[in-house]
Structures are given as structure tokens and as C-alpha cells.
Amino acid sequence: MPATSQSHQPRRRRTYRLLATAAGIATVGALAAALPSSASAGESKSRPGGHAPSRYQDVQLLSFNDLHGNLEPPSGSSGRVTEHQADGTTKTIDAGGVEYLATHLREARKGNKYSVTAAGGDMVGASPLISGLFHDEPTIEALNKLDLDVTSVGNHEFDEGAKELARLQKGGCHPTAGCYTDEEFEGADFPYLAANVLNEKSGKPILKPYWVWKKKDVKVGFIGVTLEDTPGVVSAEGVKGLKFKDEVETINKYAKELQRQGVRSIVALIHEGGAPASASYNYDCDSPGAGDGISGPIVDIAKNITPQVDALVTGHTHAAYACTINDPSGKPRTVTSAASFGRLYTDTTLTYDRWTGDIARTAVKSANHVVTRTVPKATDMTELIAKWNTLAAPIGNRAIGHISADIPSTGTESPMGDLIADAQLAYGKQLDPETDLALMNPGGVRAGLTYAAKGSEGDGVVTYAEGFTVQPFSNTVNLQDFTGAQLIQILKEQVSGSNAAAPKILQPSTGLTYTLDLTKTGADRVVTDTIRLNGAAVDPAATYRVATNSFLAGGGDGITTLGQGTNDLVGTDDLTALEQYLTANSSATNPIAPPVTNRITIVQ
Template identity: 65%
Template structure:
């Protein structure tokens, strides 16, 4: 019989805490609170009417077991004199060590996450359908996570397998004699229901209990998930409103006597500063953040005591009043394991609720702070062993050279809407689909969210000679979307450009990366669709003709209208080619060598007015 996740977790903690337990047996019964016993994995208990519960949280890990490459592996830190310092951060060896160090001296500690633990992962995890990441999350004692949109990248069946275990249905077991055990922690899908049953796909909530303390966790992802994942991944599922769902299950928990509740929400906001340690509550509570999470936070029932959020890959610790006017923390810890949030929840044993009369983001009950997962601390040995084991399996694929670069080529970390790496990817896609038998593309467009990293000259400190390996290329383009070429009129193409900065994308523009020869002006001093200067749109120097038909290449995600681009669904005469990753690696091989490495493009195809 296969052990349950709860039993596996208990066995692991009993084993890891054997020395602690041995020491605890020497403590007399009189020294312990009535009814208390020694903890099996973390420190013991506390007396008194209130007890401080340490909530450690993070989000958007995306399978980054090794330190993220390039700017994806750094955070900005405001110094006492007001200047900014860039700090290298991230990597599960350091995240595990940080969390374990943080737990010391905290009798009541729970670790939670806000989704996207997997998906869009580097090759070390993605090659094995993210089993290595789930194994790592088990080892660092993650207690619970909400589901994120990227958990649906491979569909509902694969998400269920990650939760329950079992070998991959097509690729089988990756190690001889080992069967994937699944997650020890629950994935919560409160607002994701099965169309046939009407019930949540997985558990909607869970209750963490420790020596009489009970805290409920409700997990949701953004309602708009179907708009940003491939349709096949969410077929047969409905995504419900975040606020309505959280409020519904907060009532359920309340009826069960659970008065302390934390919402894990895979939706986020945009902070006023890129520095992780800026004051979000200056000049007033919540003034330093905007975006979807602000309205969600204002509407979620006061029964919820804290909101742990994600999705936007930003860092913030904010205080936004609940509907009753009571202050409540809203936090996010950037992405890729570069930060973790520590929130103190003061639990009242008499009422079973969290005391947050004086909650602030900087002090008092309910205080929260983001901490850097810096790389100067010791590595967690068990995570080093895990990475080594999976790297050995991945090496034949991951270490194959596919190209050379002269210096870093910014992608995810670019400071402008058009990135040099975005230009490279778009050029690669056009080249792969230009031949008549490959689609006959005249131009290519790439969604910025599909470029997951920079292309670093010295990736993760492994090499410094500009060699690009297949594993590094995979980190940039991990989705392996198939390429499609379709007919679009000039009018339809203009509409697609306008959808970058209007409709669903007006608040947070999604600027498509464009292939060489396609140019236009983006005027951010205007609003909505007017930000695209119509007369500036040109292909190979010729003005875009609204009545003319153009062959446009894009990945299948965009072709299906993903990321708020419904205009692409109207494309005619589609042609399916190879994957975007194959196009990218082929381009790197064809256009670079050790003697003539690829240099970053100028990124001057989109003229920005701001």
C-alpha cells in the first residue's frame, strides 16, 4: 500500500528530528503546558493566552532548483543612504537553508506558497515533468500551496499526478527502482471546479494544526487562467471569481470552528518600487501597490487574516484594509526562490482568531517582512545532493552546446518593452518558418511572458566562455510550443498590436517581441489603443496596408488568442511547424560559433515614447 503524503511527511520529520526527540524526553512533564508534548520536526510549544505563529511564504518558484541565471537571479536592495544594491539570490539549496534557519526558535511555524511552484521551469526540473521540484518542496517542508496558472501547463491529469504521485504516463519512471511519490503538501484549488462534478479539482482548503492552534488556508488562482494557458490544459474546468470563492470557504471554515484564515492567492500587484525592501505603506497603507490584488484585498471577507499572493513576480509587504476597515497584510516574495516572507500571526487561544488590531507591515501584531535568500550562506546539503542526482540524469541532454554569445543578452531582465533576447527569439521564429514549405512567414511575433530568462554569458557559474548549452536555451524557452504561421490582414495585425496596450492588457501592457524588419512607434503618453501610432507601423520599410494579407509566425499559445490577443485567433490558412525551442536552438547554432559569437541586437525595432 502506498503511503499517504501526511504519513510520508510524519516519517520524514520523525527521522529528521530524532535527536530533538531524544533530548525532549529528558524534560519533565511539569515543564510542559498541560496537554502538550514534544514537537516532531520543529520547536516545541508556548504558554499564555496568545501565541505567535510564524508564517513563512514564497511564490512563483517555477522549478528554479539551481540559482537563476542573469538578472533573474538578483534582487534590488535599498541601502540606508537611499542607494540601491544588487544582491545575488535564489536557488533551492539556499532557500531551504534560509527557511530552516528562520524556523529556529519558533515553536509554531508553518510554510505556505502562492502557486506556480512548477511550470516554465529550467531543464533540470522541466525535463522530468517537475518531479525534482516537488521532491525538493517536500524536503524543505512546504506545508501547503495554492495552485497557479502554470500548474496547468501540462493539463489537469498531470497536476493530479504531481499531487498524488505515480510515474509519468508517457515517459515512465525516470530512475530505476524509484516511483514518484507526489507532493507531501496539499495543492489547493478552491476556485477551479470540474465541469462534470461541479466540485473543486483538488482540495479547496486545509487546516494546519499544532498543539491546539488551528489556521485554515484557502487556495485560489487567478480567474483569468484560461486566458494565459493553452486551452487543452484547462479543458473541462471552470475558474471562478477569487473573492467570491475565498469568502465562501471562509464561511465554511468558520462553521467548523476555524477562526484564523490565510488566503493563498495566485494573483498579484505592481509595486511602486522594484526594491524588495521599499516601504509599501508610504505615504499611507497600501499606497505603494496597484493592480488586481488591491481590489481583491479590499473585498475579501474580514474573516481572512492575511493574504499571501503571487503571479506578478514582484516583491511587496503591504497593509490594505479589509472591508471592515481593519488592517491586513498583503505580501509577495518576488519569484524563483529569491525571497521569502516572514509574517507573525498572533493567535488568541481564547477566541481562536488572529489578533490584528495593530497590524502593520513594519511592526506590531501581524508584522511581515521580506528576506533575501542570499548565496553567501551555507548550502542545504540534501538539496545539493538532490540537484546532483537529477543533473546526472539530465547531463546528456542539458550539456550539449547549441551556440555561443559574446556577452549577456537580456531577456526577462530587460528594462525596456523590447528586449535584445526578444529580438533574437522573434528572428529565430521567422527564420524557422520563412521557407514556403515551413509556413512562408514574413514576420514573427513573440509574447514576452514566454521568454523566461536572460541568456547569460556565465550561467550559474558553470562556464565563462559564452557557450550556450541546450539546458540554458531551454531555460529561456521552456514551453516547447509548436510554431504556427497564418494569414492576417494589415487591419487585423494592427488590431493585434493595439491589444498589447488596450482591453485586458491596458493596465499591464504585454509588448510583443518583433522580428527584424517590422517596426513601429509605441507612445506611452497616450492611452489604450492610441498608444500604437498607426502610420508608424512598417514591414521592411513599407507602411502596413490594412487590406493586404501578411504571413505571420507565432507560437501556438498566441495563435489561440493567449495573453489577451484574440485577434490572432482570426488567422487563416494556418501552417504548423516545429517547436519554438527547436527554432531557437537552430538559430543559435546557425548564427554563432566560438570564433564569431552572437552579439546582442540593438533592440531598436520599437520606438518608445514616454
């Protein structure tokens, strides 16, 4: 598909413009500096002898990332952010929900005639039931109402494959589920950018690689990429027929193309990120003594992207930061991320120089802002949520189990991860009584279960909607045979190779125990002689029947040995396995308790 440099034009006229009154939004940790010439951004300085507009024009860039279909306010820790206080303490703030996000964005745009809204990928995928049940059509509708102008793809945009992503872009009813309402799904008003995602046969990007925003004489180009390792974090079926190219190489290529077209102000939307030195969203990572501010993959990416790119909007790690990282010429460049689930948005001021067509980089200011729930709800979003909740309610409100306390999803070994692994082991034994153990990938545990009542469900009741939030991917439960030597290698691959820097610790079913020594490095962190199954040492020569989900069975998360099993048997989806386990092992009078996380002994 040829790239376009035309401004995005919606296919249909939007019939609303809600500007709800919001509380004043304070700018925190802005990165302010003087302009590189005698004229300031607000000063009128025309060309000699004329009455041209001011040389410098502030362009407001609003951005967010990793929404994951969270239309309703996220619950628990997923719906809170940490704020650093002036006295050195921190406090948590309830945040998120598109009813509030819409109000905040609309309030932020007031008085800014030059405003563009962009996103850093993972708008859909791993979504709560209100969106996921309908293949994320509700989220696309919400993003249209938010006046999103452009987004990059993220890895979760490929959960259902390239054809489904194309449908979300172009519209049309789902090929198997059909239409959910009387009106055919119209698709996204905004372009998805996939510059580094190529069709293997044609070698061309599957969607537009870039897009140019225009407002009168001001032009800003956007290049969108996802992480090169998308095949390592998405099921093999989801990326079938696709090739993912290097992020830096791709962005540099299209930056040159935009420059040739006369577009000199460029923003990269990158679905890859880093880890800030503080969990507080307003941490000033550029302050003296703050060190490097952020670490992780985005640092090397940022250091190598051409200086022609003026700012980076990032994502994937669900972290919050508004930092600068030097470009290859040694010049500071803004790099931002707005956490996840719509809890924050970033407001960046790009000062456009009409004489050069470029951004006055030293004048860029950026800060994250909380999507508080103390502002009025956007009524159009309330109506959208009510519409889809009405359709989802008969399925989502069905009780599937009872719990005696919160079952969290956090920690190297989490109670929720253990519970899912136990459910898959129990289901595996139904398929084949010889099943020995189950392993669950940590990234597939999207949330925990909360004991507190929600609506009218009653304390401790687990609904199908809550189960869907925990496991939204519709992976199948697969059985495979592995030798004991392969099983040992699988455990080592959690902490070595591509997982050496950021281990992906598999959640084990009951009966599998071992020690993880974090004082060591690489594969040595797994203490081999401590690996036990039901109290007996794992025999390298023996055969073990292992249950995993289909993502892991394809060698996902860089644990390639899991893709080498034999005697495959494919069962039902993983959520059904969890539902069956909860139903069989809990009741109102005998709720299931959170598993004790003692299967992995941590040495650190």
C-alpha cells in the first residue's frame, strides 16, 4: 500500500463536540527551555515587509498508549497511579475510564487551535469483556469519539491476525461472529501505522507506514512501528505471513522519505518502551541526580534513531515517563509513555518553526497528566458503554465460582498464575490422565480476581466477565510430551537467552517445585538439582506430559523448547478450563482460597 502524505479525513461527519468542564490540570515535571532564537513561541515575528503569521507555532501533541480496550474504569491497582509529592512522599490516585479520558482530552484541547492526538499501540487486545467479547469494535468506536488522529500498531493488534486488524481499520462485520448491532461496523476514523510490519510475500507494509498531519501551513509527519520481537509475544497464528523489521532501521528509512516530501517535523510512534527509575508518573527523570531516568529497549532505540525525528511516543511496558534521551548527534530528544489502560495522557508542546518547517527541539515541553475520575463523565462515552454492556450482560454476569479473598496477579510467582496453572493441569488430566504438570506464561495473566462486590454480584462471586478479564486471549489448552532434559531446559530458558535481562517466569502447577537463585546470571539462576515433581527429582531420560496454552506450545516468550513437544493434543480454550475448575472447586459456602506461592523458592 503506498504511503500517503495527505491529512486524514474521516469517512463520516462527527455529530458531537462535547467540551465538558474539567478541573484544572496541573503540568507536572515539564521539560521547559528557551527557544534557540530571539523570538519566543508566543511572539509575533513575521518575515520582513509582510504580514505573515508568527514564525513559531506551538503544536499540542496529546498522546496515550496501551489502552487494551479498558472502556470502563480499571479496577484494583490497574486503576490507580502513584504521584510524587513535594515533601518526598507518594500517594495513589484512582484513574482511567474513557468517560473521563474523553473529558480530560477535550478540556486539554481548549484554546489550542493546533492540536493533534496520537497513540503508541495496543489500543485493543487483552481487553475486558465489554470490548473483547465483540472483537474490540467498542474500543474502535470509543477511539473515534475521542478524536484520535493516528496510532501505531502494537503487538496486541495482531492477537487475531492481520486480516482482523485490517477489518478494524476498514470496517465490516466479523467474518464468523457477524454484526453485533443493526448497523455494520464502520472501522477506525484514524490510520493505524505499521511501517515495520511487512507482508512476507510482497515485502510491503501491511498498513500505511506514515501519515502527515496538516493544519494550514503546519505539517507534522508520524511514523508508526511495533517492537521487532512481536512474533515472540504473539501466537504464531497471529503473525502468520508477516515479517517484523528493526525499529530504528525502519524509522530512519521513512524519516528520509518524509524529508524528501518536504516534511521536516517528525514524530515516531513506537510500541516499545522502557522502565523508569521511579513508579511515580510525575517523576522528573531529567532532574540532577536522577541518573539515566529510564532503562530498557527504548534507550538504545532512541539513541540510534536519526536526529530528523523530533519526538518519540512509546509504549508496551505500561510505564509512565516524560524524559529526554540524546539522539545520535548528542542533542536531547523527548521520549514519553503514558502508562496504560487510559490512566494517563501526555501533553507535549512541539514548537514548529515556519521558516524551516522543523521543530525547535530545545523548546519542546512534555508532561504526563492523570485521567482523574473527579471530572464530569463524557455523556457520549457513557452511552457507548451502556450500549455494549447491555449486549454483554447476559454472558458477563453469569457466576462461575467463588473466592475467599483477593487472588492477585503480581509477583514472580503469583497466586493467580498458580490458580490458572492448576486449572489447566486439572483440565489436562480430563483429556489425558497421564498429564503430569502445567505451565502458564506470566504475560497471559492479565489481571487478578477481587473479592469485593461489584454491582449486585455479592462478595466473593467470580463472574464470567471477571474471568474474561483475567484470560482474554482465547488460547487453547494443549498437551505435549517432553523429556525431563527438555523440561529442565524450558525452566532455564525463562531466565536465559532473550529472557536473560527480563526473565519470563512460568507459573507452575501444584507439584512442581524448584529454586530460583537471582544472585546468579543466565540459566544458572535455575538450581537444577532442586527441580522436583511431586517430591521426586525430574529424570532427564523420562517422559512428562505437560499442559500449556497454545501461545507457549508454539515456543512463545522466547522459550523455544516448548515448541518442540511431541504427541500433541489440542483441547478447549483456556478460559473454559478456568471456569470449569472454579465451578468444580468452589461454592458460596466453600469458596476457593488464593494459592500459597511456595512452588518457586526465590534466593536474592
